[in-house]
Amino acid sequence: MGGAAAEPTGKGGKKALDANINLVPYIDMLMTIMTFLMMTAVWTQIAMLEVQNASGGPDSQQEEPDPNAPKPILILVGKEQVVVQEEGAEPRTFLATSDGFDFNGVNIELKRLKDARQDREVVKIQSEDGVAYSNLTKLIDLSTGNNLKAITLTPTGQ
Amino acid sequence: MAVKLRPHRQSHRFHSMKLLGKHGGRKGGDVVINVTAMVDMMMVLVIFLVMNFNASGEMLFLSKDIKMPQAEHGEEVTRVPIIAISNKNQLYFEGVVLFDLNNIDPNDANWRIAELEEKLVDQRQRFEAIGQRQFDNPEEDPTTTVNVQADKDTDFKLLKRVLYTCEQSGFGRIRLAVGDARKVEAAGEGAAAP
Numbered sequence: 001m002g003g004a005a006a007e008p009t010g011k012g013g014k015k016a017l018d019a020n021i022n023l024v025p026y027i028d029m030l031m032t033i034m035t036f037l038m039m040t041a042v043w044t045q046i047a048m049l050e051v052q053n054a055s056g057g058p059d060s061q062q063e064e065p066d067p068n069a070p071k072p073i074l075i076l077v078g079k080e081q082v083v084v085q086e087e088g089a090e091p092r093t094f095l096a097t098s099d100g101f102d103f104n105g106v107n108i109e110l111k112r113l114k115d116a117r118q119d120r121e122v123v124k125i126q127s128e129d130g131v132a133y134s135n136l137t138k139l140i141d142l143s144t145g146n147n148l149k150a151i152t153l154t155p156t157g158q
Numbered sequence: 159m160a161v162k163l164r165p166h167r168q169s170h171r172f173h174s175m176k177l178l179g180k181h182g183g184r185k186g187g188d189v190v191i192n193v194t195a196m197v198d199m200m201m202v203l204v205i206f207l208v209m210n211f212n213a214s215g216e217m218l219f220l221s222k223d224i225k226m227p228q229a230e231h232g233e234e235v236t237r238v239p240i241i242a243i244s245n246k247n248q249l250y251f252e253g254v255v256l257f258d259l260n261n262i263d264p265n266d267a268n269w270r271i272a273e274l275e276e277k278l279v280d281q282r283q284r285f286e287a288i289g290q291r292q293f294d295n296p297e298e299d300p301t302t303t304v305n306v307q308a309d310k311d312t313d314f315k316l317l318k319r320v321l322y323t324c325e326q327s328g329f330g331r332i333r334l335a336v337g338d339a340r341k342v343e344a345a346g347e348g349a350a351a352p
Contacts, residue, residue, distance in 0.1 A: 023193055030200040037207035046218055047232020047338040048305065050331065127314045134227035134310035136317075137336050141229035155318050 049140045051125075051153045072122035073113050073148065075106075075139055076156065079130045082139070084109045087124075103138055110146045122150045129155070218242075218307055218335055219253035227310040229336035236333070238303040239281050241274065241324070245309040247316060251277045259316045269322040278304070278327035302328065307335035 076083040076091075082101050085091035092109050094102040114120055123143045127136055136153065143151050218235065223244035242250035247259040249271070257273045282301045304324050308317060324332055 023197065027193065027197065027200070030197070030204055033204050034200060034207065037204065037211060041207060041210060045338040046226070046235050047229060047336055048235055048333040049229055049232055049336055050333050052331070127318075129313065129315035129318075131314045132310065133308045133312040133314070133317055133334075136314065137227045137229055137310075137334055140334065141231050141336070144229075144231040153321070155314070 049137055049144060049151075051140060051151050070117035070120035070122075072124050073110065073120070073143075075123060075125045075143075077125060077127040077131050077135065077139065078156075079128060082106055084113075086113055101135060101138075103142060106139065107142045107146070110142055110148065114146045114148060121148055123148045123152070125151065125153045126156045127153065218305065219250065223248070224307060224309045225311075226307065226335055226337045228339040230339045232336050232338055233333075235305070235335070236298045236303070238298065238300045238305055238333070239278065239329070240305045240307060241320060243306075243308040243312050243316065243320065245311060247312075249274065249320065259319075262316070262319065264315065269319045270326060271319055271323045274320065274323045275327050278324065278329055282328060299331075303331040303333060304329040305333050305335055 071087040071089070074083075074085050074087055074091075080096045082094045082096075083091045084094070084106055094105045094109075096102070110123075125136065125139055125143075140151055140153070218240055219242060221242070221244060223246055224242055225245070240250075240252055242253075243259065244250065248255050249257040249259050251274065256277060257271060259271075262271075285301050306317075306320065306324070308320075321332060324330075
């Protein structure tokens with residue numbers, strides 16, 4: 001409970017200095033705010049990962065390729081392995097273990113390829129049938145985290 | 159915060175509280191309840207709720223049949239058509255069951271899902287009938303962008319057909335819904351803090 005100095009009475013006599021503050025409206029207000037916030041609370045936080053040309057349809061970028069432009073990164077996702085390579089270069093294979101894919105290794109390889117050419121942005125993810133959505137979103141997430149923003153997701157063989 | 163006592167007819171329970179004298183004699187009837195702890199608790203709750211408050215509201219249809227994967231580098235959700243795939247391979251459009259993906263023939267070379275295509279085309283026509291609008295952010299354009307929300311174990315065999323249908327219907331900008339791992343971690347750290 002709050003306390004405040006009482007007004008002097010002018011009679012010189014002693015009087016209790018404690019003053020009561022009515023907390024009822026304050027508690028009512030807090031209860032109202034709490035009820036509103038509880039009713040409007042969003043407990044599941046959702047985000048979005050964007051992919052372009054996600055189905056293997058006609059590619060929108062049909063322009064003549066610039067020979068000086070960095071080559072895109074290819075990520076081939078199978079049920080038991082992930083292969084990462086710069087287009088036309090030596091591939092690196094990351095085999096799946098009982099704990100799942102070696103996403104840490106994939107992340108290091110993506111970082112290495114990005115550091116080699118900072119202007120590189122294109123990642124082409126090709127997936128086999130049977131690969132879980134969570135594995136694909138993880139790879140897209142790793143690519144986005146390495147500032148590789150132009151991501152395509154297509155089935156293998158497209 | 160005073161509680162006024164009636165001068166007579168108190169219950170046995172009241173007497174057992176020993177607020178009156180030993181022999182039932184009269185005593186000061188005011189009982190002060192200390193509300194400081196309650197106010198403190200409410201303030202902490204209000205601050206926690208205000209910090210978690212999200213003005214953009216709930217845009218996706220959350221279901222117990224759809225457990226989304228987590229990601230750390232996702233972008234903000236925009237209000238565009240929502241396609242969802244549950245763990246029972248049910249295809250939803252804007253929260254309504256549209257098609258059972260278990261009925262798809264896996265050897266069918268035609269990847270289009272006619273029911274979904276019809277809904278998407280219809281959706282675009284509706285937006286165009288309302289009037290074309292210029293969007294500063296193309297991710298907010300409901301005639302070219304679609305949100306795809308799938309269970310984390312959804313097979314790419316089914317997902318590719320949904321994505322293909324979206325693209326063939328003119329929704330080339332596809333945004334995959336994920337749980338925001340950054341906010342989950344931040345909330346966890348906040349809760350763990352003393």
